[in-house]
Amino acid sequence: MSVSHNPTEQLFKAVVRHFRDAILIIKTPDKHDEDPQIVFANEQITALTGFTPAELVGQSPRLLNGPDTDPVKLEQADSQSHRQPRNLQHRT
Numbered sequence: 001m002s003v004s005h006n007p008t009e010q011l012f013k014a015v016v017r018h019f020r021d022a023i024l025i026i027k028t029p030d031k032h033d034e035d036p037q038i039v040f041a042n043e044q045i046t047a048l049t050g051f052t053p054a055e056l057v058g059q060s061p062r063l064l065n066g067p068d069t070d071p072v073k074l075e076q077a078d079s080q081s082h083r084q085p086r087n088l089q090h091r092t
Contacts, residue, residue, distance in 0.1 A: 016040075022048045026061055035060035 016023055025040035038061055041053035049056075049064055056063070065074065 017042055020044065024056070024061065035062065 019042060022045040023040070023042045024038055024045060027037045027039045029036055038056045038059050041051075041056045043053060045056065046052050051063075
């Protein structure tokens with residue numbers, strides 16, 4: 001992993017790492033026959049899934065679809081992952 005000397009990038013990484021909610025960043029496949037790939041997970045994901053970030057990074061998110069997975073929660077997570085970013089208004 002490369003070390004960034006960009007203060008903004010360092011701050012962003014620190015915020016995401018310490019965010020209270022579980023965060024997964026998933027790369028969508030370039031080709032239709034490839035699986036998506038987890039490229040980042042923060043520590044809070046462990047309480048939710050039982051997997052550490054190191055165990056998840058590089059894996060397909062399908063790893064999280066076990067026999068005890070609640071289909072309703074899975075559908076909720078899937079629909080939330082496709083939300084459009086919100087436009088924020090800034091004060092001028």
